[in-house]
Amino acid sequence: MTFSTAEHEAMRRALTLAATPAVPLGPNPRVGCVLLHDDGTTIAEGYHRGAGSPHAEVDALAAAGEWARGATAVVTLEPCNHTGRTGPCSQALIAAGVRRVVYAQADASPVARGGAEGLTRAGVDSEGGLCEQEARAINRAWTFAVDHRRPFVTWKFATTLDGRSAAADGTSRWVSGLAARRDTHRLRALCDVMLVGTNTIAVDDPLLTVRDDHDQPLPYQPMRVVMGERDLERARRVFGDAAETLHLRTRDPHAVLADLFVRGRQHVFLEGGPTLAGAFVQAGLVDEVVAYVAPMLLGSGRGAVGDLGITTIAEALRFTITDVALLGSGDSDPTVRLTMTPSKES
Structure with a gap:
């Protein structure tokens, strides 16, 4: 796995966003997302604010608008491949023209996993494992519940x-x-x-x-x-x-x-x-x-x-x-x- 210095810094910021204290607990994990230009500067950022609200990736994409095309999305959890109260984040990233996705923790949820595979099939470069343990710690209970x-x-x-x-x-x-x-x-x-x-x-x-x-x-x-x-x-x-x-x-x-x-x-x-x-x-x-x-x-x-x-x-x-x-x-x-x-x- 090869990650740039800018991607490391963006992931640390995304982890901070995911751990925002004001976010209420609920059935969904805490997730943060940062969108980067090719030069490593930040385009936009977002985080999930609770069940029923836009997921972190969609929150960041909405803030970025057209600037999201060609960007790198750095996110603390593998983008979901599930339609629930909101649509699948993997499809939202593809539709926005994101070039690359870097995520920390793979999504083991049987209803939401598969986002990285869908990104790859659509031609989006996708790589996981950056700061995985830190991401798992933020969602300790959610990760445990999904695994067990x-x-x-x-x-x-x-x-x-x-x-x-x-x-x-x-x-x-x-x-x-x-x-x-x-x-x-x-x-x-x-x-x-x-x-x-x-x-x-x-x-x-x-x-x-x-x-x-x-x-x-x-x-x-x-x-x-x-x-x-x-x-x-x-x-x-x-x-x-x-x-x-x-x-x-x-x-x-x-x-x-x-x-x-x-x-x-x-x-x-x-x-x-x-x-x-x-x-x-x-x-x-x-x-x-x-x-x-x-x-x-x-x-x-x-x-x-x-x-x-x-x-x-x-x-x-x-x-x-x-x-x-x-x-x-x-x-x-x-x-x-x-x-x-x-x-x-x-």
Whole structure:
């Protein structure tokens, strides 16, 4: 693969555009596009602003107008070959007279892939793989969902030093400090599903929304999903109109993820109690763990996860720490956030 210096620089800019914070999460990936003259200068740029809006390539082409003819399109994802709410980007590039297309990540989606092949058949020079890992990182959950045909699962929990998520009398507010709770809302906003079990709704009655530092709801709210066979009172706060709510009457984690994948959901934030967490862990369906560890001891009380059937240390499930952060060091409730992924040998 041979890419020019201008194409490298344009791809870095396209990655920045793809990661624009204002873009809402949704079923589509984040994509950026930059159009270049033959001399390497930028003609126009664009990015995808969410489901139903023009894709990044079309956004850039609209800004370029006739200047797009003979240009090089540098895009973070292989142009799609799919007609949905919008037309195929590969055909839009061909119609605009683009001479060359450089993309980072191949599109593995069964409904959208094949754009590069279509470009080549039309005589457009097409080459992929430039900054591929960076592009995959921006669309981590989307890429995982496409590759594995299920949503990525992040399990979040708060615990004391001795592994308790609640005291013996059931009280759990607040195991973690204010900074940790704000950080949890930041992570919630990166997902499109918040998942709990029926017991959490019946006992804790959480609102399960994403809120800012002033406890105000954000414009975008992930879907609230409750799994379990138990009937729940409709007066529970999760059934209010603050966000969309779905009750899946099953205890099978595989069935839940399959249902959510069909609904176009890609990242599940698992916030249920120890029974639900244990079910997902035992099923091998936890892809990331975020643990908030508070510097306190309870001695007894509810554990963070239920029985996993492990009877000896040799059978322990092990995790690789990918990030450690101290939150709220200046207040009275500091918390350590550990981010982990399952170890391959587990």
